Amino acid sequence: MEQYWIIARSVTYAQRMERVLTAAGIRTRIFRAPRELSDRGCAYAVELTGGVVRPALAILRGAGFYPTKLYLLQHGKYVEVPL
Amino acid sequence: MIYLDSAATSFQKPVAVGRAMETALREMSSPGRGGYPEAMRAAETLFSCRTELAELFHVSEPERVVFTMNATHGLNIAIKSLVPYGGKVVISGYEHNAVTRPLAALGADIRVASAPLFQPDMTVEAFEKEITPDIDAVICTHVSNVFGAVQPVEAIAAICRKNDVPFIIDASQSAGMLPLDMTALGAAFIAMPGHKGLYGPQGTGVLLCCEKTETSPLIEGGTGSVSLQQDMPEFLPDRLEAGTHNVPGIAGLLEGVRFVRRLGEDTICMHERQLALRASEGLRQIPGISVCARRDLFSQTGVLSFVPEGLDSELVGNALAEEGYAVRAGMHCAPLAHRTAGTLESGTVRLSFSVFNRVEEVSQLLTALPEILKRLSA
Numbered sequence: 001m002e003q004y005w006i007i008a009r010s011v012t013y014a015q016r017m018e019r020v021l022t023a024a025g026i027r028t029r030i031f032r033a034p035r036e037l038s039d040r041g042c043a044y045a046v047e048l049t050g051g052v053v054r055p056a057l058a059i060l061r062g063a064g065f066y067p068t069k070l071y072l073l074q075h076g077k078y079v080e081v082p083l
Numbered sequence: 084m085i086y087l088d089s090a091a092t093s094f095q096k097p098v099a100v101g102r103a104m105e106t107a108l109r110e111m112s113s114p115g116r117g118g119y120p121e122a123m124r125a126a127e128t129l130f131s132c133r134t135e136l137a138e139l140f141h142v143s144e145p146e147r148v149v150f151t152m153n154a155t156h157g158l159n160i161a162i163k164s165l166v167p168y169g170g171k172v173v174i175s176g177y178e179h180n181a182v183t184r185p186l187a188a189l190g191a192d193i194r195v196a197s198a199p200l201f202q203p204d205m206t207v208e209a210f211e212k213e214i215t216p217d218i219d220a221v222i223c224t225h226v227s228n229v230f231g232a233v234q235p236v237e238a239i240a241a242i243c244r245k246n247d248v249p250f251i252i253d254a255s256q257s258a259g260m261l262p263l264d265m266t267a268l269g270a271a272f273i274a275m276p277g278h279k280g281l282y283g284p285q286g287t288g289v290l291l292c293c294e295k296t297e298t299s300p301l302i303e304g305g306t307g308s309v310s311l312q313q314d315m316p317e318f319l320p321d322r323l324e325a326g327t328h329n330v331p332g333i334a335g336l337l338e339g340v341r342f343v344r345r346l347g348e349d350t351i352c353m354h355e356r357q358l359a360l361r362a363s364e365g366l367r368q369i370p371g372i373s374v375c376a377r378r379d380l381f382s383q384t385g386v387l388s389f390v391p392e393g394l395d396s397e398l399v400g401n402a403l404a405e406e407g408y409a410v411r412a413g414m415h416c417a418p419l420a421h422r423t424a425g426t427l428e429s430g431t432v433r434l435s436f437s438v439f440n441r442v443e444e445v446s447q448l449l450t451a452l453p454e455i456l457k458r459l460s461a
Contacts, residue, residue, distance in 0.1 A: 009309065010306075010316070011115040011126045012133070012146050013146070015126065019134075030123065032118035039311075041309060042308050043309070044115075
């Protein structure tokens with residue numbers, strides 16, 4: 001199963017996104033973002049599995065969240081996915 | 084000991100508060116600093132507390148709920164975000180030193196909207212007269228910490244909105260007892276302690292921040308976010324929360340807030356007012372005591388002051404302490420309030436109640452007090 005990571009600027013912002021997605025029945029996890037994904041240093045990531053990425057992004061936008069970066073974990077590397 | 088000093092700290096807490104603090108010490112580390120379970124449990128606790136507080140006070144987003152050490156800390160952030168050196172402010176005549184000292188440090192031009200106790204209409208008129216569009220901020224306590232007098236913050240907020248002046252509310256004595264709707268009031272900031280009416284532990288406080296108001300950090304440091312940047316993060320709550328949080332304190336506060344929400348602010352307020360009413364009626368029967376309240380406790384909460392005529396209020400407080408009654412006497416860190424009410428020379432003895440007090444405790448105090456006063460007068 002493909003893993004996608006939405007980058008959040010803070011743990012609180014990641015938690016808000018997680019709550020919105022959980023309420024919509026989408027399972028997520030929060031991780032500390034790898035250094036290479038946090039261009040300003042120190043961030044959190046909300047993990048999604050492949051099949052729910054597009055609906056999840058739509059739900060987040062509907063709730064007023066506008067993620068700026070989305071990454072796909074592919075063969076151990078992070079590939080930025082256009083939003 | 085009979086504890087009647089909840090306006091300082093609500094000493095008796097719900098059992099869940101202490102338990103949550105112990106659990107936090109055992110199972111939680113630094114929130115926002117790691118992805119391991121102990122750090123994430125701490126982050127989850129903070130987020131749950133922000134969410135509960137945002138719902139209770141109608142704040143648009145949990146991020147706008149900022150944790151502070153106490154109400155004073157929050158008021159300092161609010162004041163220093165809005166008032167420049169030498170800025171112009173309007174305050175009520177019942178402000179605490181937590182407001183007046185930061186303003187003095189800023190050399191602010193302070194205009195006091197002064198009105199007698201328990202006269203909300205006159206208070207509104209006084210604010211109406213003083214608030215002009217060139218004012219940097221209006222600051223008003225929701226409830227006087229000395230007299231329990233409720234200030235008409237809704238009407239003052241409306242005047243501020245009309246003049247486009249930011250409004251800071253000190254909810255130290257009202258949070259958890261009177262309803263406060265941040266969105267409806269349109270306040271720039273609302274500051275409150277965690278350790279009074281929200282039944283959390285000492286060392287906790289909350290600052291509610293409006294979306295439209297820019298904030299200035301009081302301290303800078305690590306936040307676990309945007310670490311390469313040397314300015315503080317531009318987003319809340321990180322912008323105002325440098326350093327590791329008081330996680331056990333916030334875990335306790337979360338349970339305190341849940342307790343308040345379960346009981347309801349109306350129930351809590353009614354209980355405390357009933358106790359204050361019983362105390363007021365009893366005190367009026369004791370010769371040599373002047374009660375600072377209207378007979379029906381109009382526009383008042385469960386905080387009640389009295390003046391022991393001809394006696395030093397601090398000595399009365401000490402004598403009560405020796406007999407097992409915990410009260411607060413003197414200036415209550417609010418000389419402006421005493422000046423406004425005409426009790427600056429004498430100070431007052433203050434009784435303040437919590438949901439855990441019982442009417443029997445008030446009756447015991449009323450029985451003991453005449454003998455204590457007689458002894459001190461001899």
